[in-house]
Amino acid sequence: MSEPFIVSENLVKIFKVADLEVIALQGLDITINKGEMVGIVGTSGSGKSTFLNIIGGLLTPSAGTITVGGRDLLKATPAELDRYRRDEVGFIWQQSARNMIPYLTTEENIALPMTMAGAERKAQQEWTKELLDATGLYDHRKHKLAQLSGGQQQRVAIAIALANRPTLLLGDEPTGELDSATADDVLALFQTLNERFGLTTVIVTHDQQVARAVNRVITVRDGRTSSETVRRSGQKTVASELAGTTSFDEYVVIDQVGRLQIPPEIQEKVQIGKRATLSLTEDGDILIKRVEADRLVEQAMPNLPEMGDGAGPNITKRTWKFWKR
Ligand SMILES: Nc1ncnc2c1ncn2[C@@H]1O[C@H](COP(=O)(O)OP(=O)(O)O)[C@@H](O)[C@H]1O
Ligand SMILES: [Mg+2]
Numbered sequence: 001m002s003e004p005f006i007v008s009e010n011l012v013k014i015f016k017v018a019d020l021e022v023i024a025l026q027g028l029d030i031t032i033n034k035g036e037m038v039g040i041v042g043t044s045g046s047g048k049s050t051f052l053n054i055i056g057g058l059l060t061p062s063a064g065t066i067t068v069g070g071r072d073l074l075k076a077t078p079a080e081l082d083r084y085r086r087d088e089v090g091f092i093w094q095q096s097a098r099n100m101i102p103y104l105t106t107e108e109n110i111a112l113p114m115t116m117a118g119a120e121r122k123a124q125q126e127w128t129k130e131l132l133d134a135t136g137l138y139d140h141r142k143h144k145l146a147q148l149s150g151g152q153q154q155r156v157a158i159a160i161a162l163a164n165r166p167t168l169l170l171g172d173e174p175t176g177e178l179d180s181a182t183a184d185d186v187l188a189l190f191q192t193l194n195e196r197f198g199l200t201t202v203i204v205t206h207d208q209q210v211a212r213a214v215n216r217v218i219t220v221r222d223g224r225t226s227s228e229t230v231r232r233s234g235q236k237t238v239a240s241e242l243a244g245t246t247s248f249d250e251y252v253v254i255d256q257v258g259r260l261q262i263p264p265e266i267q268e269k270v271q272i273g274k275r276a277t278l279s280l281t282e283d284g285d286i287l288i289k290r291v292e293a294d295r296l297v298e299q300a301m302p303n304l305p306e307m308g309d310g311a312g313p314n315i316t317k318r319t320w321k322f323w324k325r
Contacts, residue, residue, distance in 0.1 A: 002033035002035075003034050004032070004033055004034075005033055005034040005068065005069055005167075006032040006055055006200065006202070007032075008028055008029060008030045008031075008051070008055075008064065008065070009029055009064055009066075010063070010065070010256065011030075011051070011054065011061050011065070011066055012026060012027060012028075012062045012064050013025040013047070013050050013061050013062050014062045023223060025047045025050055025051060025061070025224075026224055027064070027223075027224055027255065028047065028220070028223060028225055029253070029255045030051070030218060030225055032200060032202060034069075034200055035194070035198045035200055036215060037190065037191060037194040037201040037203075037213070037214045038203070038214055038215070038216050038217070038218060039203050039204075039205065039213070039214040039216070039217040039218070040204045040205075040220060041205055041206060041207070041208060041217055041218070041219050042206065042220035042221060043221075046221055046222060047220055047222070048172075048206075048220055049172055050223075051204070052170050052204045054066055054073070055089075055202065056085065056170050057073060057076070057084050057085045058091075060073075060074070061073075061074065068088070068168065069088070071084065086113075086116075087117070087164055087165075088167050088168055089166050089168050089170060090158075090168065090169045090199075091161055091170050091172070092154070092157045092158055092169070092170070092172070092174045093157070094173040094174065094177060096145065096157060096177075097145070099153070099154075099156070100153070100156055100157060100160055101145075102144060102145040102146065103144065104144070105141065105143060106140050106143050106144075106159075107132065109156055109160055110128045110131055110132070110156070110159045110163055111124050111125075111163070112163070113164050117164050119164075128163075131163070134159070134162075134192075134193065134196065135158055135159045135193075136155065136189075137152065137156060137159060140152060149182075150182060151178055151182035151185055151186055154174055154175070155186065155189060157174070158186075158189060158193065162197070166199070167199065167200060168200050169190070169193070169199045169201045170202050170204075171190065171201075171205075172204050173204060173205050173207075174203060174205075175205065175209075176207075180209065183209065184209075187203075187212060187213035188213065190203060190213060191213045191214075201214075211229065214231075215230070215231045216228060216229070216230050216231065217229045217248070218253075221261060224255075225255070226253060226261040227250060227251060227252050227253060227263065228250070228251045228253055229248040229249065229250045230248060270290055272288075272290040273290060273291060276291060277289045
C-alpha cells in the first residue's frame with residue numbers, strides 16, 4: 001500500500017548565532033508517504049521552515065536522520081545534494097519574487113530550469129505547454145511578473161517548481177500573501193497536481209485553512225510533532241471542503257521513545273501539574289490522571305520565588321515540591 005517517502009526520525013536542528021544556540025527542531029518525527037499531500041502547521045517559530053528546508057536539501061540537520069525516497073540526506077555529498085535539489089525537489093516560497101525572474105515572461109520562467117538542466121528544446125516546449133495548461137496559465141504565457149495577479153504569480157511559481165519533473169513539491173507558506181478565496185484556488189491547484197502527477201506534496205503554513213486541501217495535517221509545536229488530524233476516508237474533494245462537510249479525526253503523536261505532548265488547552269482545562277499518573281484501563285487504554293497533591297502545593301505556593309543568585313544552585317518550585325514529599 002502506501003510506502004513511506006519522507007522519513008524524519010529524532011531530527012534536531014540547532015542554529016548558533018554568536019554565543020547563542022537556538023533549537024529549531026528538537027527531535028522531530030514525521031513520516032510522509034509517497035504521493036501523499038500533507039499540511040504542516042504551527043505558530044511562527046515552531047520550526048516549520050527549518051524542517052522544509054532540511055527536506056529540500058537546503059539545510060543540514062544537527063542530529064537525527066532524514067531520508068527522502070530512500071536517500072539519506074545526511075550522507076549525501078554536496079554534488080549529490082545539488083542534483084537532488086535540481087532534479088527531485090520543486091520549491092515554492094511565499095514571496096512570488098523569490099520564485100521567478102521579473103523580466104522574463106511566464107513561459108520563459110517555466111522553461112528556464114529546463115534549459116539550465118540541459119533539456120532538449122522540443123521536450124522543453126512540450127512540457128512548458130503542458131504545465132501552462134495544468135496551471136491554467138496558457139492565456140498568460142506572454143505576461144511578465146508585474147502583469148500577473150498574486151494568485152497567478154503563485155501559479156507560475158508552481159509551474160516553475162514542476163519544470164524539472166520533481167517527485168517532491170514543497171511549499172513554504174505559498175498562500176501567505178493571498179486573500180482567502182485566491183488561497184483556496186492555489187491550494188486546489190496543489191491538490192489537482194498532486195493527483196495528476198502523483199507528486200508527494202508538503203505545504204507548510206501557519207494557516208489552519210490548509211486543512212481544506214490536504215489529507216493530513218501535522219501540527220508542530222516547539223520543534224516537535226504534537227498532533228495530527230487525518231481526513232476521514234472517502235472525503236477527499238475540494239467541493240466537500242468548500243461546503244464544509246469534511247471532517248477530521250485528531251490524534252496526538254507519540255514519538256519513538258514514547259513521548260507525547262499534551263496540548264496547552266487540555267493542560268489548562270485539567271489543571272495538570274508537572275507530574276501525572278499513568279494507568280491502564282480495563283479496555284486496555286491509557287489513563288493520564290493529574291496528581292491531586294501537586295495541585296494543592298501549586299495552589300498554596302503559587303508564586304514561590306526562584307531562589308539562588310547564580311552563585312549556588314537554583315532551587316525551583318519543582319525541586320522544592322520534590323523535597324517536600
Ligand atoms: N538561520 C537561522 N539562524 C538562527 N536562528 C534561526 C534560523 N532559522 C530559523 N531560526 C530560528 O529557529 C526557530 C524556528 O524557525 P522557523 O523554522 O523559521 O519557524 P517557522 O517557519 O515555524 O516560523 C525560530 O526560533 C527561529 O528564530
Ligand atoms: Mg517559516
